[in-house]
Amino acid sequence: MTADRFFERSRSEKRRRWLRIALGVLAVAAVGGLVWLVWFSSVLTVRDVEVAGRTTLKESQVLRAAQVPKGRPLARVDVDAIEGRVSALNRVDTVEVSRSWPHTLSITVVERKAVMWARLNGQVRGIDRNGIAYRSYASPPDGLLEAAIDIPDARDRLQTSEALAAVVVEIGERDAALRREIESVTAATKDSIELRLTKGRTVVWGSSADGRRKLQVLEALLRIEATRYDVSAPDQPTTTP
Template sequence: MITLPRNPLKGGRRAPDPAARSRRRFTRRQWLRRWLVWRYVIASVLLVALVVGAVWLVFVSSVLTVKKVDVKGESFLSRQQVLTAADVPTGGHLAQLDLEAIRSRVGALAPVRRVDVSREWPDGVLIKITERTPVAVVEIGGTFHAMDADGVLFRDYPHPPVGMPRVVSSADTGSAALAEAARVIASLPHTLAARVDHVQVRGIDQISLALRGGATVVWGSDAQSALKAEVLARLLARPAGTYDVSVPGQPVTSVR
């Protein structure tokens, strides 16, 4: 009887070789080590390339350069006046623009109360301005000027606008006195303002109202203007040439 050797395969497969498995695990570990090293190298190269590309794009190429400037909020001023004052360098790199310098140049225009300058990527600049609002017209030496609530004169009128309070002053009157007059005008009730022909300003705390009937109101400073207006409203019931409400607790009237 012949005895055949036992088949080393089970199910048609060779039994696992421990040495081969060890070599495969070693190979995989070596490959992983190399990949970890190369992964950081590749990432570093890509990061450097990205930074270099971004620097080139922003500071060297012509892609992100100024090609247009938009202006918003202009009314008294023309768009060209704003652009001339802004002096934005067309073709300059957008990232290198001195926005503060542009803002300062536009803000120096008398009608501009506030200005904001921003980059509009990829190739634009936006200038947004808020112009001053006239609260009165100031007559100085026969010329009419618009005045805002801060006492700033910012434009001229050929004729005084209808319905706008008129301030009469001298050429050497300072902006502080004019600002005080603006606050007095703002404090007047509509019914009282309608009776005022003009506001006379001789200096700080030297404000008077010339009424349409010919009477004069000595107002003084802008302090307690609301109370002064109440006192004057009661005094006007008695005809007089001068109403002095500079000290509202002790008003004085006199006949010319």
């Protein structure tokens, strides 16, 4: 009786051992099959490309820049490389590329938006909130401020454009009434920003720092009749009759 129990227990342990081995083999095979299906087979390949978010760009321009490898397994598509190629387009501010299983690659772009314009090298150029001159206009666009940025050095011009754009955007977001009074903006350096207001008035803004404080001080100063208001040092503002 003891021998029979021992024999039965031994057979049961062998069955369990073989079952574990079989399950392990099946698991490995399943994982291998899944890897093959996703990474190497033609079942989950790129068949469609969707482009969203564009406003002035043509879909064909985005697709041409993206160079999406149709027919390649979706999992093996280098989305970072595609984002890099699309973001190189002048009018693209940001881009996100994502996989939409089983067969679609989605490209979502956010285009740059001009916040001011300037004459650069004889052209009317739209400048975005990052100070980048990214597009040309046939004539000065309505609704945008003119920016005078006569700076030969490209790096200094970009830094100054960025500072100017930051001021224009902040004023537009925080003080719409003041924004309507601004006729143009100018700067010789990133720290010498000036606003040309209606009625021949000038505001010396200085750098783009402390914008909120400068707006608060300027609101009070504008109640004084003057031709020049200096808030470049907001704790020590001055006016000139």
